[in-house]
Amino acid sequence: MINLDGSQWSTIYNVLSFGLVSMLATTVYTLVAQHRVxxxxxxxxxxxxxxTFIAGYHYLRIFDSYSDATVEGGFNVMVDFNADSKAFNxxxxxxxxxxxxxxxxxxxxxxxxxxxxxSRSLITRLVPASAAMIALGYPGEIxxxxxxxxxxxxxxxxxxxxxxxxxxxxxxxxxxxxxxxxAATVGRLRLLLIATWGVYxxxxxxxxxxxxxxxxxxxxLRQVGYTIADVLAKCLFGLTIYKIARMxxxxxxxKDDH
Amino acid sequence: MINLDGSQWSTIYNVLSFGLVSMLATTVYTLVAQHRVxxxxxxxxxxxxxxTFIAGYHYLRIFDSYSDATVEGGFNVMVDFNADSKAFNxxxxxxxxxxxxxxxxxxxxxxxxxxxxxSRSLITRLVPASAAMIALGYPGEIxxxxxxxxxxxxxxxxxxxxxxxxxxxxxxxxxxxxxxxxAATVGRLRLLLIATWGVYxxxxxxxxxxxxxxxxxxxxLRQVGYTIADVLAKCLFGLTIYKIARMxxxxxxxKDDH
Numbered sequence: 060m061i062n063l064d065g066s067q068w069s070t071i072y073n074v075l076s077f078g079l080v081s082m083l084a085t086t087v088y089t090l091v092a093q094h095r096v097x098x099x100x101x102x103x104x105x106x107x108x109x110x111t112f113i114a115g116y117h118y119l120r121i122f123d124s125y126s127d128a129t130v131e132g133g134f135n136v137m138v139d140f141n142a143d144s145k146a147f148n149x150x151x152x153x154x155x156x157x158x159x160x161x162x163x164x165x166x167x168x169x170x171x172x173x174x175x176x177x178s179r180s181l182i183t184r185l186v187p188a189s190a191a192m193i194a195l196g197y198p199g200e201i202x203x204x205x206x207x208x209x210x211x212x213x214x215x216x217x218x219x220x221x222x223x224x225x226x227x228x229x230x231x232x233x234x235x236x237x238x239x240x241x242a243a244t245v246g247r248l249r250l251l252l253i254a255t256w257g258v259y260x261x262x263x264x265x266x267x268x269x270x271x272x273x274x275x276x277x278x279x280l281r282q283v284g285y286t287i288a289d290v291l292a293k294c295l296f297g298l299t300i301y302k303i304a305r306m307x308x309x310x311x312x313x314k315d316d317h
Numbered sequence: 318m319i320n321l322d323g324s325q326w327s328t329i330y331n332v333l334s335f336g337l338v339s340m341l342a343t344t345v346y347t348l349v350a351q352h353r354v355x356x357x358x359x360x361x362x363x364x365x366x367x368x369t370f371i372a373g374y375h376y377l378r379i380f381d382s383y384s385d386a387t388v389e390g391g392f393n394v395m396v397d398f399n400a401d402s403k404a405f406n407x408x409x410x411x412x413x414x415x416x417x418x419x420x421x422x423x424x425x426x427x428x429x430x431x432x433x434x435x436s437r438s439l440i441t442r443l444v445p446a447s448a449a450m451i452a453l454g455y456p457g458e459i460x461x462x463x464x465x466x467x468x469x470x471x472x473x474x475x476x477x478x479x480x481x482x483x484x485x486x487x488x489x490x491x492x493x494x495x496x497x498x499x500a501a502t503v504g505r506l507r508l509l510l511i512a513t514w515g516v517y518x519x520x521x522x523x524x525x526x527x528x529x530x531x532x533x534x535x536x537x538l539r540q541v542g543y544t545i546a547d548v549l550a551k552c553l554f555g556l557t558i559y560k561i562a563r564m565x566x567x568x569x570x571x572k573d574d575h
Contacts, residue, residue, distance in 0.1 A: 069406065069408060072406065072408075073406070073408045073409070073412050076375075076378060076409065076412060077412050077416075079374075080371050080374045080375070080412075080416070081416070083370070083374065084367050084370055084371050084416075087348075087363075087366065087367065087370060088363060088367055091348065091351070091359075091363050091366070092360075092363065094356075095356070095359070095360075
């Protein structure tokens, strides 16, 4: 059991709701914006819609799970972690990430519209690496032992570093062939990706700062951190993908009145 | 606890339901109306759909929260404000506004289709100002102390006045270049914005008129005021945006048979 006071409880409740509606609204926006980019960039945009749609679904589940797991007890509110039907299910985040994080990376490759072999080569390296990164984080997330948390955290960092290598070194080679302005935006996209992905390990490590695994402040910071990182890495990222697709479409002769 | 009698309770219940369905219906209308305006105005229309979609989501949550927080006790019906899972969550309104109010202002700029630099300059001033306005109102909203309420209300008014300055002085300069009739409609849009935004501070101040923070009449007036202001500022506003986009599209040669 984690004992949250009223304002801690409400903070998580509101931040989960904020995450949920951000995902849904971005899904509608990117679906409707399809016709504003050239057909060859629409796949990147649909992938972005899929990412926020999947994440929106999981935020709905997380939100409901959080409400259901709340047990009234005097002034304090407790979130139950016992493995019964009313336990708070953190697994949703990992089910979400193992679907959305590889999709996010495919989205980046799709919007660049590289040559077929170059795309395939990047995708066959980024997708397994990102799946490994998520899968290796999970045992540490659910463990209440600090040593176990650090061990799996470090293991998960290895594919993460490999992804950064591919994005900065391998992908960098292809940016010379992109139209004016796009290279700069892709550069910002990569920085956005690093900045937001950097929040996940910080949120992951929060329980280590708390007095124990049930420390309420650490729990609040972890939930808020994950949610803000998700909104930046999925919604803001998706809108940046749209912006790149739009810039490239205009550069390639699409009329501005679309 | 706030003790509401049956008719007070029903008034809030019905007005929240009215707000919810207004948002959803306007979302459908503006999504479907997309093809009736020229492509360059569709972004403004999608932004309007996003605003009412996000608001519809939050009205659903507010409505459910209101129902869940209701405790029957004899003749009176009580709305529980204790910080537990069944409390009436007023935070939804602020989560809603911090997303929708900046979007509403971007919507106004988008429908004008100004030069890129002019748009960017207005947006970079309006978005942070509107976010600051909402964020500064929240501490006053949740406070039960009159002095604190007034203090944050005054602080929140500063960015509000800045927004009015930008809309009336800075934006006014661009209106000369708009087609016949559009300048007048934009003028009405600004008046609509002031008139509806003016309802928010009045609703905000309602608790000051009540005998104390739990005064039922003040509570009813505040909920009704916020909801009517939301419907005017989001639905009526969005439909006005559509009207402007339609007028401009026709003025720019779009066939009337669309």
